[in-house]
Each structure stands twice: as C-alpha cells, then as structure tokens.
Amino acid sequence: MSLIDDVKNKVTGGGEGGGSPVGAVLAMVSSYPGGFSGLLQAFHEKGLGGVFSSWVGTGANQAISGEQIQSVLGNEKIQQFASKAGIDPQQASGKIAEYLPQVVDKLTPNGEVPQGNILERGKDLLKSLGGGKAA
Secondary structure, eight states: OOHHHHHHHHHHTTSSSSOOHHHHHHHHHHHSTTHHHHHHHHHHHTTOHHHHHHHHSSSOOOOOOHHHHHHHHHHHHHHHHHHHHTSOHHHHHHHHHHHHHHHHHHHOTTSOOOOSOGGGGHHHHHHHHTSOOOO
C-alpha cells in the first residue's frame, strides 16, 4: 500500500461507512471532477462563488445552507458523502454545509487554492478539525 493510499484510508475511515464527516468531506473534495479547482468552478456556476471564495480567503467564512450545497453537488455526490461518512442521506447536505467551509479554510491557510493531491494534507487537517487521529 502506498503512502497516499494509507493517508486516504485514514482520512476516509478505511472505506464505506463509519468514516468521519470531515474525512468524507476531504475525500469528496479530492475526488471531485477537476479536484479543488473543479469544486470552486461548480460553486461559481451556481452563483455561490463568493461564498466559496470566502472560505479560501483569509477573512471570515460565509455560511452556506444544506439546500445550497444540494444545488451545487447534486444527489449523487450527496449520497456518496453520506455513505463515506456513515450518516443518513437526509442529514448529508447539512453536514457538508457544516464541514466544507472548515475543510476549505484549512486547505487554504494563505488564501491560495492548493495544487496537487490534497489527501497528502489529510492527517494534519483531521487533527486540526478533530475528525480523527493521525498515526
């Protein structure tokens, strides 16, 4: 198993179900088509680019609702998140709305969009947000 696979398993809870919501959000961001930049573009296309940009920037994070998350991500991504986080799909949009701003904020400490594989930052991110332990 490669180091990246090991980090990914720790971040996502080792597979389907029972993972942490923070880990599931991180996995969702990293697997989104186009990665972090693709997710940013999706928010812009739905008129929520300013909200997402507030999470990237160094100022206060703007809040987002579960309904807004649903409009950007769609049912398939929400279902995948629910499965990875081990939560009811009805609660998934709300959990993403709760954790996505924090995850994006932590991935962009200098207000810059991260390049490369964000799972490499997974252990530190999970420790800082209380979503898991680093080995």
